[in-house]
Amino acid sequence: MRLLGAFIPALLLGVLAQARQVEVTLDDTSPQIVYTVPPLRGCQSDACNPANLYNGTSSTASALVIVPFTGTAAAIHLGVNGTIMFQLDGIYVGEYSGLDVDDITTAFTMNNLSNQLHVLTMNAFETKNWDVVAPMQIDYIVYTTNRTTNHTPAIVGGVVGGVAFFALLFLAMALFRRWKQKQRRATRGSWVGRWSDKPNIQMAGMNATANVGAST
Ligand SMILES: *[C@@H]1O[C@H](CO)[C@@H](O)[C@H](O)[C@H]1NC(C)=O
Numbered sequence: 001m002r003l004l005g006a007f008i009p010a011l012l013l014g015v016l017a018q019a020r021q022v023e024v025t026l027d028d029t030s031p032q033i034v035y036t037v038p039p040l041r042g043c044q045s046d047a048c049n050p051a052n053l054y055n056g057t058s059s060t061a062s063a064l065v066i067v068p069f070t071g072t073a074a075a076i077h078l079g080v081n082g083t084i085m086f087q088l089d090g091i092y093v094g095e096y097s098g099l100d101v102d103d104i105t106t107a108f109t110m111n112n113l114s115n116q117l118h119v120l121t122m123n124a125f126e127t128k129n130w131d132v133v134a135p136m137q138i139d140y141i142v143y144t145t146n147r148t149t150n151h152t153p154a155i156v157g158g159v160v161g162g163v164a165f166f167a168l169l170f171l172a173m174a175l176f177r178r179w180k181q182k183q184r185r186a187t188r189g190s191w192v193g194r195w196s197d198k199p200n201i202q203m204a205g206m207n208a209t210a211n212v213g214a215s216t
């Protein structure tokens with residue numbers, strides 16, 4: 001029973017740990033980021049220091065960028081000399097204007113999204129001339145995903161497996177205890193027999209010796 005008391009909280013802790021929210025960081029080179037036109041890799045000027053970039057790289061895109069992700073929040077880290085339009089699942093959700101493509105900041109954040117597959121799209125234009133595409137230098141994207149729904153079958157499997165394991169363990173312990181009790185009772189029975197025999201044997205031996213001594 002003490003064993004069960006220790007393991008049930010451990011099982012619950014395991015479930016709670018699985019239900020945690022997880023942050024996923026996508027580097028600009030991640031295959032999850034879809035560049036409709038191959039981007040230029042790395043910094044485009046001396047003003048941009050690779051040491052300040054996530055994983056030391058950035059990608060400069062001059063066309064639509066598509067990022068599918070499953071999560072409840074996202075933050076996009078990039079630089080642009082122009083204005084970027086952000087769309088989520090085909091709906092305009094906001095824009096960001098910058099003055100320097102090498103000035104990489106947290107340009108856009110989204111929160112309170114439903115924990116399902118979303119598609120983020122972004123494209124940039126010169127702020128003063130919306131007919132001209134502006135390059136955007138993408139460093140990294142972070143999104144928050146809720147692992148609960150993804151791992152429910154695993155959690156249920158773990159709990160059912162754990163309960164089954166402890167049921168078997170207790171059955172084995174009960175059987176072992178019963179077997180041990182039976183064994184102890186059997187052993188006690190044979191000892192009682194032997195101890196009651198012993199004095200008789202010794203007495204018989206002593207008598208025999210006494211008899212031998214007496215005859216010589
Ligand atoms: C860092 O960049 C390299 C290549 O640019 C890539 O293979 C690797 O997965 C990146 N690491 C992370 C943590 O994104």
Ligand SMILES: *[C@@H]1O[C@H](CO)[C@@H](O)[C@H](O)[C@H]1NC(C)=O
Nearest residue numbers: 081082099100101126127128
């Ligand atoms: C930003 O773009 C404008 C044109 O839209 C240009 O005149 C300006 O020099 C650029 N600034 C930087 C820092 O590149």
Ligand SMILES: *[C@@H]1O[C@H](CO)[C@@H](O)[C@H](O)[C@H]1NC(C)=O
Nearest residue numbers: 072073074109110111112113
């Ligand atoms: C998210 O929702 C919570 C409550 O549901 C609210 O307090 C919070 O302001 C929201 N955050 C944003 C960024 O909309």
